[in-house]
Amino acid sequence: MKTILVLGAGTGGVTAAREISKNSGNEEDIQLVKILVFEKEEKNVFSPSLPWLMVGKRKPEEVYEKTSHLDSSGLEVIQGEIEHIDPNDISITVNGKKYKGDYMIVSLGVDQQPLHHLDKYGYNFFTLDGATHFNKKLKNHTAGKIAILVSSLPFKSPAAPYEAAMLIEEYVRKNDLKPTTEVAVYTPEKGPMEFAGKELSEELRTLLEHKGIKYYPGHQITEATESGLTFSNGKTYEYDLLAYTPKHQSPDVIRNSSLAGESGWIDVDKDNLQTIFPNVYAIGDNTNITTENGITLPKIGVFARQQAIVVAHNIGRKMGNQVPDESFKGEGKYFIEYGEGLASTAEVHFYDSPQPEAKMKTPEQWGHWSKWWEEKYWFFKNF
Numbered sequence: 132m133k134t135i136l137v138l139g140a141g142t143g144g145v146t147a148a149r150e151i152s153k154n155s156g157n158e159e160d161i162q163l164v165k166i167l168v169f170e171k172e173e174k175n176v177f178s179p180s181l182p183w184l185m186v187g188k189r190k191p192e193e194v195y196e197k198t199s200h201l202d203s204s205g206l207e208v209i210q211g212e213i214e215h216i217d218p219n220d221i222s223i224t225v226n227g228k229k230y231k232g233d234y235m236i237v238s239l240g241v242d243q244q245p246l247h248h249l250d251k252y253g254y255n256f257f258t259l260d261g262a263t264h265f266n267k268k269l270k271n272h273t274a275g276k277i278a279i280l281v282s283s284l285p286f287k288s289p290a291a292p293y294e295a296a297m298l299i300e301e302y303v304r305k306n307d308l309k310p311t312t313e314v315a316v317y318t319p320e321k322g323p324m325e326f327a328g329k330e331l332s333e334e335l336r337t338l339l340e341h342k343g344i345k346y347y348p349g350h351q352i353t354e355a356t357e358s359g360l361t362f363s364n365g366k367t368y369e370y371d372l373l374a375y376t377p378k379h380q381s382p383d384v385i386r387n388s389s390l391a392g393e394s395g396w397i398d399v400d401k402d403n404l405q406t407i408f409p410n411v412y413a414i415g416d417n418t419n420i421t422t423e424n425g426i427t428l429p430k431i432g433v434f435a436r437q438q439a440i441v442v443a444h445n446i447g448r449k450m451g452n453q454v455p456d457e458s459f460k461g462e463g464k465y466f467i468e469y470g471e472g473l474a475s476t477a478e479v480h481f482y483d484s485p486q487p488e489a490k491m492k493t494p495e496q497w498g499h500w501s502k503w504w505e506e507k508y509w510f511f512k513n514f
C-alpha cells in the first residue's frame with residue numbers, strides 16, 4: 132500500500148488529503164492508500180472569517196473546527212510539530228518518530244513573527260486570538276484612532292487589511308462612533324493589491340476613500356510605542372487601537388531543509404507543483420512561484436485549494452501508472468468584504484500572457500454570499 136505524507140492540515144493540506152481520500156476510494160472505508168496528515172495546531176481556523184470576527188459578525192467558536200475531527204474517511208491525523216523534513220528520502224520526523232512515504236505534499240503555510248514589539252501594543256488579526264482580542268477592545272472603544280498596519284511584505288491574503296478596515300468603518304458608523312473615531316491603514320505597498328494591476332488597485336482605493344478611511348501607502352514601520360507608529364519617512368502617527376499583520380517568513384523546518392530555495396520559500400514547477408525532488412510536491416503559501424509575466428503569485432487560499440486538487444489528481448494518476456495530466460491555471464475569484472452585506476469580486480488570471488488587467492466588481496450581495504458560502508462549505512465538506 133502506498134503512503135502519502137501530507138505536511139500541514141491548513142487549507143492546502145486538508146484539501147489535498149480529502150481529495151486523495153475521495154479519489155482513492157478510502158472514503159468508502161476501503162483502505163487502499165495510507166494518508167498521513169501532520170499538524171501542530173489543535174484548531175483549524177478558517178482565516179477568511181477573521182475580519183468578521185474582528186467586528187463581532189462571528190464568534191470565535193464559529194470560525195474553527197478541531198483538527199482531530201479530520202481523523203475520518205481514510206485519513207490519519209498525527210498531531211505534533213514536524214521537526215525535520217528529508218525530501219530525498221521522502222520522510223519526516225515528528226515527536227522524535229520518523230515517518231516515511233512514497234509521496235509527500237508540503238503545505239506548511241507561513242511562520243508569523245511580530246516586528247518592533249507590535250505584540251505588546253496591538254493585535255495580530257491574522258490569528259484567532261488576535262482577532263478575538265481586537266474585537267473585545269473594539270466593543271469598549273468610544274473615541275480615537277483605529278490603525279490597521281501592514282508591518283512587512285509579502286503578506287498572505289493581500290485584501291485582508293482592506294477588508295478589516297472597511298468592516299471596522301461600518302462598525303464605527305453603525306455604533307455612532309464616526310464623529311470621534313478615525314480609521315486608517317498604513318502599509319509599505321504603493322497601492323492596495325497592486326500586483327493585480329493598476330485598475331483593480333485604484334478601484335479598491337476608491338472604495339476606501341468613499342468610506343472616509345485614511346490611507347497611507349509607502350509607509351514602512353520602523354518603531355512602535357504604546358501610542359504611536361513611526362515610519363521610515365520619519366513621520367509618526369498616534370493611535371488608540373491597533374490591528375497589525377505580522378512579518379511572514381518561511382517556516383523554520385522548511386528553511387532548515389534542502390527544500391528551501393534561495394528565497395527561503397519552496398521553488399516548484401508552476402504548473403504541476405513538483406519540487407526538484409521526485410514525488411515531493413509543495414502547495415499554498417509556502418511556495419514561491421513567479422509567472423512568465425514576472426509576477427510573484429500572491430499567497431491566497433483560492434490558489435492553495437486549486438493546487439491541492441491538481442497535486443491530488445496527479446498523484447492518483449501516478450499511483451495508477453498513468454501519466455499526470457492536470458495543471459494549475461493560476462486564476463481564480465477572490466471576494467473582498469465591503470461591509471453592509473456586500474463584497475466585491477476580483478477575478479485574476481496570472482498565467483495568461485500578456486496578463487489581462489484584473490477587474491473588480493462593484494460591491495454586491497452576491498459576492499458577500501459567495502464568501503459566506505465558502506466558509507460554510509469548508510466546514511461542511513471537511514469536518
Ligand SMILES: Cc1cc2nc3c(=O)[nH]c(=O)nc-3n(C[C@H](O)[C@H](O)[C@H](O)COP(=O)(O)OP(=O)(O)OC[C@H]3O[C@@H](n4cnc5c(N)ncnc54)[C@H](O)[C@@H]3O)c2cc1C
Pocket residue numbers: 138139140141142143144169170171172178179180181182211212213214238239240241256257258287288291382384414415416417430431432433434435465466
Ligand atoms: C485574515 C485572513 C483573511 C484571509 N482571507 C482570504 C480570502 O478571503 N480568500 C483567500 O483565498 N485566502 C484568504 N486568506 C489566505 C489563506 O488563509 C491562506 O492563503 C491559506 O490558508 C494558505 O493555505 P496553506 O495550506 O498554504 O497554509 P495554512 O492554511 O496556513 O496551513 C499551514 C498549516 O501547517 C501547519 N504547520 C506549520 N508548521 C508546522 C510544523 N512544523 N509542524 C506541523 N504543522 C505545521 C500550520 O499549523 C497550519 O495549520 C486569508 C488569510 C488571513 C490571515
